[in-house]
Amino acid sequence: MKIIRNGWLVNPATATDEVCDILINGEGRIQEVGKNLQHEGADIIDASGRHVFPGLIDLHVHFRDPGQEWKEDVHTGSDAAAKGGFTTVCCMANTTPVNDSKTVTEYIVNKARAYGKCNVLPFGTITGGMKGETISAMAEMIEAGAIGFSDDGRNVNNSEVMRIALEYASMFGAIMASHSEDPHVGHGGVVHEGRYSSQTGLKGIPDITESLIVARDIELARYTGAPVHFCHVSAGRSIALIRQAKAQGIPVTAEVTPHHLFLNDSAITTFDTNFKMNPPLRSEEDRQACVEGLLDGTLDIIATDHAPHAITDKEKDFDHAAFGVIGLETALPIVLRLYQQQKLSLSALIERLTWKPAQILRRDHEIGDLSAGKWADLVIVDLERSTTISTEYFASKSKNSPFIGQTVKGLPVATYFRGNCVYSV
Numbered sequence: 001m002k003i004i005r006n007g008w009l010v011n012p013a014t015a016t017d018e019v020c021d022i023l024i025n026g027e028g029r030i031q032e033v034g035k036n037l038q039h040e041g042a043d044i045i046d047a048s049g050r051h052v053f054p055g056l057i058d059l060h061v062h063f064r065d066p067g068q069e070w071k072e073d074v075h076t077g078s079d080a081a082a083k084g085g086f087t088t089v090c091c092m093a094n095t096t097p098v099n100d101s102k103t104v105t106e107y108i109v110n111k112a113r114a115y116g117k118c119n120v121l122p123f124g125t126i127t128g129g130m131k132g133e134t135i136s137a138m139a140e141m142i143e144a145g146a147i148g149f150s151d152d153g154r155n156v157n158n159s160e161v162m163r164i165a166l167e168y169a170s171m172f173g174a175i176m177a178s179h180s181e182d183p184h185v186g187h188g189g190v191v192h193e194g195r196y197s198s199q200t201g202l203k204g205i206p207d208i209t210e211s212l213i214v215a216r217d218i219e220l221a222r223y224t225g226a227p228v229h230f231c232h233v234s235a236g237r238s239i240a241l242i243r244q245a246k247a248q249g250i251p252v253t254a255e256v257t258p259h260h261l262f263l264n265d266s267a268i269t270t271f272d273t274n275f276k277m278n279p280p281l282r283s284e285e286d287r288q289a290c291v292e293g294l295l296d297g298t299l300d301i302i303a304t305d306h307a308p309h310a311i312t313d314k315e316k317d318f319d320h321a322a323f324g325v326i327g328l329e330t331a332l333p334i335v336l337r338l339y340q341q342q343k344l345s346l347s348a349l350i351e352r353l354t355w356k357p358a359q360i361l362r363r364d365h366e367i368g369d370l371s372a373g374k375w376a377d378l379v380i381v382d383l384e385r386s387t388t389i390s391t392e393y394f395a396s397k398s399k400n401s402p403f404i405g406q407t408v409k410g411l412p413v414a415t416y417f418r419g420n421c422v423y424s425v
C-alpha cells in the first residue's frame with residue numbers, strides 16, 4: 001500500500017481541485033481519496049507543495065517499433081512518456097512493417113506490457129499495407145488489442161474506402177483517426193504556403209491541403225453517422241469547419257499539438273529542420289485559431305504527434321529532411337503556459353490531457369480519473385520547477401525537438417503507473 005500525501009489533486013473527472021491524500025492498494029488501484037488517510041504499514045510519498053494529476057494520455061505518438069528502432073523503440077518511447085508524465089500513449093501504425101495485422105499489434109502490446117512503464121495502445125492501419133486500397137484486418141487487430149485505426153502519415157485518398165472503413169470501424173467502437181492531407185494540393189511542399197514560403201523560396205503546403213479533407217471527412221461522418229477523430233489540426237479553416245460540424249451534431253473530435261499551439265511559420269526562416277513537420281507550422285493567425293479552438297472546445301484534446309527521427313534524417317537541407325518532431329517530454333510544460341497566461345484554468349487544461357482523451361478512447365471507466373477503483377496512474381508535478389530544454393533532456397532516442405533552447409516551467413517530478421514509480425527526478 002502507498003499513500004500519496006498532501007498533494008494538490010487536480011482531477012477533472014470529479015471536479016476535484018484541492019489538497020488531499022490518495023491511498024493506493026497492492027494491485028495498483030486507488031483505494032481511497034480523501035483527507036488525512038491512514039493505513040498501517042503504507043509507504044508514504046510526500047507530495048506537499050506539489051500538484052497531482054491523472055497520468056497524461058497521448059492519442060498520437062510514433063514509436064518506430066518494429067522496423068526503425070534506431071529512432072525509437074517501445075522501451076525508449078515508454079521512458080520518454082514516463083518522463084513527460086504520460087501513462088497511456090497510442091502509437092501510430094506507420095511502422096516497418098506497418099501495423100495492419102494481429103501479429104504486429106500483439107508484438108507491440110506484449111513488448112509494452114513486459115516493460116510496464118505505461119499503456120501503449122496501438123492503432124492499426126485503416127487500409128492493408130497503408131496503401132489506401134483495401135480495408136485492413138480490423139477485427140483481428142481489435143481482438144489483439146488495437147484501440148483504433150489510422151493511416152497516419154498518409155491520407156486515405158479514396159473516399160469510398162474511407163466511407164466503408166468508417167462504417168466498419170464504428171461496429172467495434174474503435175477510433176478512426178484522420179491524417180487529413182490532400183495528396184495533390186501542395187504536393188512536394190515542405191512548409192506552410194504563405195509569407196515565409198515566398199521569403200525563403202521553400203515550397204508551400206496551403207491550409208486547404210488539410211481543410212479540403214477535413215471537409216470531406218466531416219461529410220463522411222455526417223452521412224455514415226460514424227465518428228471521425230482529426231489528427232494534428234493546424235489550420236484556422238479546418239477549425240472553423242469542425243466547429244460548424246459539432247454545432248450540427250456531427251460526431252467529430254479533434255486534437256491539436258503543442259507545437260501548433262505555440263509556434264508559427266516564422267520559425268522556418270532559420271532553416272532549422274527541427275521546425276519541419278507535417279502538417280507544417282502555420283501562420284500566426286492559424287496558431288491563434290488553434291488556441292481559440294482549444295479554449296472553446298472545438299479542439300477536444302492535446303496530443304503530441306511525437307515523431308522521432310535520427311540526426312541523419314534531420315541534418316539535411318530543408319527540402320530533404322524528414323517531417324516530424326518529438327514531443328512527449330516537453331508537452332506538459334509547454335502547454336502549462338496556457339495556465340500561466342491565465343487563458344485556461346489548470347483543471348480545464350489537464351482535462352484535455354487526461355479525462356477527455358480517456359473518453360475519446362472509451363477507456364474512461366479505468367484511466368484518466370483518480371477515483372476509488374481506477375488505476376493509480378498519476379503524475380506529481382512541481383509547477384515552479386523550470387529547465388532550459390537541451391538535447392540532454394530527452395529520454396527519447398531522438399532529439400528532434402522544436403523547443404530546444406526554450407525555458408519552461410512546471411515539470412513532472414514523479415510518474416506512477418499502476419501504483420509503481422516509473423520516473424522520478
Ligand SMILES: NC(=O)N[C@@H](CC(=O)O)C(=O)O
Pocket residue numbers: 062094152153154179276277278279305307308323324325
Ligand atoms: N508528423 C510528422 O511530421 N510525421 C509523422 C507522420 C504524421 O504524423 O503524419 C511521422 O511518422 O514522422
Ligand SMILES: [Zn+2]
Pocket residue numbers: 152153154179231232278279
Ligand atoms: Zn499525421
Ligand SMILES: [Zn+2]
Pocket residue numbers: 060061062092152153305307
Ligand atoms: Zn503522426
